[in-house]
Amino acid sequence: QVQLVESGGGLVQVGDSLRLSCTASGRTFSSYAMGWFRQAPGKEREFVAAINRSGVLTYYGGSVKGRFTISRDNAKTTLYLQMNSLKPEDTAVYSCAAGSRVGVTSPHLYDYWGQGTQVTVSS
Numbered sequence: 001q002v003q004l005v006e007s008g009g010g011l012v013q014v015g016d017s018l019r020l021s022c023t024a025s026g027r028t029f030s031s032y033a034m035g036w037f038r039q040a041p042g043k044e045r046e047f048v049a050a051i052n053r054s055g056v057l058t059y060y061g062g063s064v065k066g067r068f069t070i071s072r073d074n075a076k077t078t079l080y081l082q083m084n085s086l087k088p089e090d091t092a093v094y095s096c097a098a099g100s101r102v103g104v105t106s107p108h109l110y111d112y113w114g115q116g117t118q119v120t121v122s123s
Contacts, residue, residue, distance in 0.1 A: 005025075009094060
């Protein structure tokens with residue numbers, strides 16, 4: 001089992017950058033594929049990005065491709081999401097998730113979730 005805690009959210013302006021972190025407890029972090037999802041008010045949870053266990057393979061949702069970068073540091077048991085060129089439509093609660101399958105975009109296929117961190121992009 002793994003516990004996940006996100007941090008780094010906040011209020012930013014259009015075009016700004018922000019880096020989210022997801023710190024995992026336990027020594028099994030490197031055995032999980034990881035993902036980032038987001039959910040805006042009144043909308044379904046949306047896939048943002050995923051990464052395999054070693055960090056070599058990454059996957060992105062269409063709306064963030066080219067602007068966001070997912071990465072991980074297994075030694076620090078931490079997952080990151082670098083977000084650049086932020087837009088108002090990026091406003092949402094961002095959550096990290098851990099699972100056994102690589103590159104999956106469905107939230108139902110992840111086993112463990114963090115509590116989420118709010119990102120608000122103001123115009």
